[in-house]
Amino acid sequence: MPDTPQPLQRLLDRLQQLISAATDTLEQDIGRVADWRETMERLLTRYHTAAYLAGQDSETLAGDDRKTLEQLISAQLEFLNNFTLEIQEADEFKAGWRNRAEMYADAIQVPYWKGATKVLPLPAMPGEGTQCLTRCRCTWEVVPVDEERGDYDAYWRLTSAEHCQTCLQRASEWAPLQIRGGRLV
Amino acid sequence: MSDELRRRSVTRDDTPNARTGGGVLQFIVPSNWAVHIGLPASAPAYWSPMRDFTLQATLDAESMWSSAIAKAITQIASRGWEVSDTNDSALRTKRAQEVLLQADDRAGWVPFLQKHLQNFLLCDNGAFVEVVRATNSMGSKILGLMHLDAMRCTRTGDPHYPVIYRSNTTGKEHVLRDYQVLSFADMPNPGDSYHGVGRCAASRAYKTIHKLAGLELYVDEKVTGSRALAIHFVSGLSSKQLEDAIATADADMKTKGRIAYKGAVIVPVLGDTPVTIATVPLAEIPDGFDAKQERDNAYVIYANAIGVAVQDIQPLSGQGLGTGTQTIVLDEAAKGQGLAAWSKQWEHMVNEHVLPASTTFAWSTNDIRDQKAESEVRKARADTRAVQIESGEITVQEARQLAVDANDLPREFIAKDVTPAGTLQDNEKPLDAVTPVVAVKAAHDLFAEELRQAQRLYRSIA
Numbered sequence: 006m007p008d009t010p011q012p013l014q015r016l017l018d019r020l021q022q023l024i025s026a027a028t029d030t031l032e033q034d035i036g037r038v039a040d041w042r043e044t045m046e047r048l049l050t051r052y053h054t055a056a057y058l059a060g061q062d063s064e065t066l067a068g069d070d071r072k073t074l075e076q077l078i079s080a081q082l083e084f085l086n087n088f089t090l091e092i093q094e095a096d097e098f099k100a101g102w103r104n105r106a107e108m109y110a111d112a113i114q115v116p117y118w119k120g121a122t123k124v125l126p127l128p129a130m131p132g133e134g135t136q137c138l139t140r141c142r143c144t145w146e147v148v149p150v151d152e153e154r155g156d157y158d159a160y161w162r163l164t165s166a167e168h169c170q171t172c173l174q175r176a177s178e179w180a181p182l183q184i185r186g187g188r189l190v
Numbered sequence: 191m192s193d194e195l196r197r198r199s200v201t202r203d204d205t206p207n208a209r210t211g212g213g214v215l216q217f218i219v220p221s222n223w224a225v226h227i228g229l230p231a232s233a234p235a236y237w238s239p240m241r242d243f244t245l246q247a248t249l250d251a252e253s254m255w256s257s258a259i260a261k262a263i264t265q266i267a268s269r270g271w272e273v274s275d276t277n278d279s280a281l282r283t284k285r286a287q288e289v290l291l292q293a294d295d296r297a298g299w300v301p302f303l304q305k306h307l308q309n310f311l312l313c314d315n316g317a318f319v320e321v322v323r324a325t326n327s328m329g330s331k332i333l334g335l336m337h338l339d340a341m342r343c344t345r346t347g348d349p350h351y352p353v354i355y356r357s358n359t360t361g362k363e364h365v366l367r368d369y370q371v372l373s374f375a376d377m378p379n380p381g382d383s384y385h386g387v388g389r390c391a392a393s394r395a396y397k398t399i400h401k402l403a404g405l406e407l408y409v410d411e412k413v414t415g416s417r418a419l420a421i422h423f424v425s426g427l428s429s430k431q432l433e434d435a436i437a438t439a440d441a442d443m444k445t446k447g448r449i450a451y452k453g454a455v456i457v458p459v460l461g462d463t464p465v466t467i468a469t470v471p472l473a474e475i476p477d478g479f480d481a482k483q484e485r486d487n488a489y490v491i492y493a494n495a496i497g498v499a500v501q502d503i504q505p506l507s508g509q510g511l512g513t514g515t516q517t518i519v520l521d522e523a524a525k526g527q528g529l530a531a532w533s534k535q536w537e538h539m540v541n542e543h544v545l546p547a548s549t550t551f552a553w554s555t556n557d558i559r560d561q562k563a564e565s566e567v568r569k570a571r572a573d574t575r576a577v578q579i580e581s582g583e584i585t586v587q588e589a590r591q592l593a594v595d596a597n598d599l600p601r602e603f604i605a606k607d608v609t610p611a612g613t614l615q616d617n618e619k620p621l622d623a624v625t626p627v628v629a630v631k632a633a634h635d636l637f638a639e640e641l642r643q644a645q646r647l648y649r650s651i652a
Contacts, residue, residue, distance in 0.1 A: 052647070090547050
């Protein structure tokens with residue numbers, strides 16, 4: 006089974022460390038939720054963008070790329086809004102918040118795969134619409150059939166991890182998804 | 191009642207089923223019996239449920255009091271309000287609006303408030319609102335608000351279980367948690383044994399209501415002759431002579447269409463003395479009594495008790511400062527009374543115990559004078575800021591910050607609040623960690639700031 010691509014894994018590891026450090030500070034003083042929130046916003050924005058660049062393996066962004074990224078980041082900030090409100094209303098740091106904060110790190114695999122497969126009309130990225138949410142460790146494997154004609158076969162691959170029902174189903178059905186002439190067949 | 195709300199509300203047993211013949215019993219036993227036997231000279235002892243029975247009956251005992259109550263309640267029920275969300279969540283504001291507009295199981299905001307305020311003004315025990323939740327736990331979704339009859343609510347004094355509600359039909363008692371009920375009382379008694387029972391408007395005005403009711407009753411009976419108002423002792427006449435005289439008068443009255451002439455009890459006393467008469471009054475107006483002055487005094491007392499401007503009950507006569515100015519002065523004075531306290535309490539209760547942290551309820555003013563005054567003040571502040579910018583005292587960004595702090599501009603108009611500590615009004619929610627901008631705008635701004643960092647990061651891992 007293929008593993009998580011190395012650039013993505015490096016970004017995941019770094020981001021998790023940084024989020025963990027920020028959450029340590031919050032745990033020591035829950036009144037500093039404003040600072041924690043600002044740190045999270047910046048980290049998510051920076052790492053989502055970096056993941057997209059790593060996925061496409063280029064640091065140039067076209068107009069559509071920017072729009073796609075802003076939508077993905079905006080969605081994460083909405084979740085962060087709700088999480089922040091919960092923290093504000095509590096008197097003390099709750100068990101489960103650390104894990105919940107670290108799950109935000111896993112969300113960067115979506116922009117990574119969008120960057121990696123952006124020329125292809127794939128229906129979903131790992132972590133998008135799956136029961137395992139951002140814990141998804143699945144990958145796309147794209148096999149060119151005839152690049153000039155825009156023909157590809159795309160496989161949803163399970164990595165060495167536990168898998169949810171959605172991922173098992175996708176691995177079974179999208180093996181392969183056929184793209185012919187740049188369109189999903 | 192919507193099915194889920196019906197199942198969860200403590201009033202579920204009280205809702206009759208019209209299809210199976212329910213509801214008939216409700217009309218057999220009248221609830222305000224006190225009016226049928228007349229208001230007692232003093233309300234029953236403070237505090238007992240019997241006292242509240244009597245206080246509620248004042249609504250049917252004196253018409254000016256009844257009208258004053260109706261006017262005051264209508265003013266409040268027709269007031270506008272707004273719900274806002276600091277995160278601009280359309281879902282939250284919509285949900286908050288629904289909870290309020292569909293209060294009392296979709297009977298609506300206005301009828302709900304009319305019932306609630308009658309309890310507030312006419313019961314020392316106050317008014318109660320059930321916060322119906324999807325489950326018994328504190329944070330569970332609020333399904334709706336229900337009015338609870340104050341006569342069936344008992345205050346326990348236990349802050350965790352503050353109210354016991356007794357079902358009308360089954361007699362079953364429901365113990366309500368603190369997050370399942372909102373309790374209101376006018377002037378709560380400071381004594382700890384009263385558990386928050388207050389002194390309502392009817393309680394404060396009771397003596398006057400009773401007096402005015404008596405005055406109106408006297409005039410009514412005098413005019414209609416429906417009750418003996420005096421005993422006249424007549425000497426020099428026999429009973430037979432008197433009866434003949436009355437029968438003749440009676441027949442005479444009937445032919446003229448005047449049946450009601452009673453109003454005097456006449457007792458003949460035999461003797462050799464000439465016809466004389468001595469009268470013992472049973473009810474009469476005392477010497478020097480000025481009915482108009484008494485009514486005018488009563489209106490002021492009613493207005494003060496309820497907490498409305500007196501001209502809402504009694505039209506101004508043009509005396510004193512002049513009608514226009516007098517209206518403004520009296521209106522301003524009324525803002526410090528009775529129902530004004532209820533308005534503030536309602537805002538606090540709903541914001542603290544019903545709505546989420548980012549959503550706020552606030553009354554909006556219908557009064558054109560208030561709106562004009564508010565706009566004049568804002569203009570004055572804007573002019574001041576313009577002068578300060580002109581003189582170089584502050585920059586445009588700083589002026590915007592000042593405008594946001596003064597609520598002249600929405601918080602969304604600045605990227606970051608550099609003075610978040612500031613002040614907090616009683617009808618605002620804290621903004622400690624709530625980002626003032628919406629997620630889409632924040633994403634756009636942050637992306638521009640973080641792109642270079644992201645490119646550097648990509649190069650470091652590539």
